[in-house]
Amino acid sequence: MPVRKMESTLNVLEAARQRIKNVFANGCKVYLSFSSGKDSLCMSSITYDLIREGAIDPKQLTVIFIDEEGLYPSMVDAAERWRRNFQSVGVKFQWFCLPFKQVSVIDHLSSSESWITWEPGKEDLWIRKPPKGAIMSSPYLQYPGQLNYQTFCERAFADGIQMIGLRTVESLTRLQAISRADMRQLGKFYPIYDWKDTDVWLYIKERGLEFPEIYMRLYEAGVSRRQLRLCAFFGDCGTQGLRWIAETDPDLWERIERREPNAYLVLLYWDSEMFRRTTHKRREMESGEEDKDYCALCKDVLFLNTDKYTIAKDTRRHLSNWRTLFLKTYGVATNDHYKRMYEGILYGDPKCRILRILWTMIYNDYNTSTKGVKAE
8 A cells, every 4th residue: 555755844854743742632531552662662751741731641551561470570670660650740650560472572472472371270380570560460351362452452552542552663553553544443552653763762862761771781682773672582583582682591490491492493593594584694504595495395285285285273374365466476586585475484474464564575675676677
């Protein structure tokens, strides 16, 4: 879907401040989704400043923090700091430790893509103890693993507007999600959607905001600035940081490995296709990968010998959609597209993010290539 971009006379900070004030001016309930990540910190800081200026009413606001159990200690510290900050200006801060279904890129090896955070009956395996005052039950969650946290938030906070620190530059999926917000995602609001990475880090620097120290450790480990994202340990964007924990915090690593026995595989294959990465060093070790016929491999996994492959159940449910993609784009897709398709199926795509991106990517690339031919 084409996305129209419009210029503004406001800088991104002024625009974000005005958007937040406009939402509060409606007099409705506002739920700020806090995650301890850099985007969430910026959004929280702007909102906090507006409250202290008297520009918005703190009684309208509730801050929600979904604790995913598998968090870096500095992320937990950041949540504690901002809980104190918001409570100091009269804002309710709800810290949820609920048994949600979570995606795990490690569990696909056992034909499962999920684990349950704070799972009842497994308290001795929890990575850490819930903080004091955490909410451990909800009428919206009838049994462990019934919902993921996104669905929970849509149901539990449907009486207000969710304020989310999501930015369009981070992925094509996010750009499309925000561009469709008015039609499909009523009740969600993205005040810093147009911020670039440089805007985020500049704001943090100029305000002297204390951010989770794990960002620096990931940067030192070789993660580029634009790829610095924090997520649960077993999410696909958290695997690089796990190996650093194994080297520097043996006690935490022991608890992680006890919670997820396959976590040790991260130490061996974090930079390989197993975790959707292929570093230059890894490619040198595994020469010949570029010669693979990924179209033939996709055909094999989707049509010829599907049962021979270990495909997680959450991805297997969408195989018909993958087959449609293969058939509709046959003759248009390139080997690189088929490689992404193959990896998405085998390594797991429970939310169909890769599937949606490929539909757009294949046709965009094709249109670009044919324009060049016509021009000649």
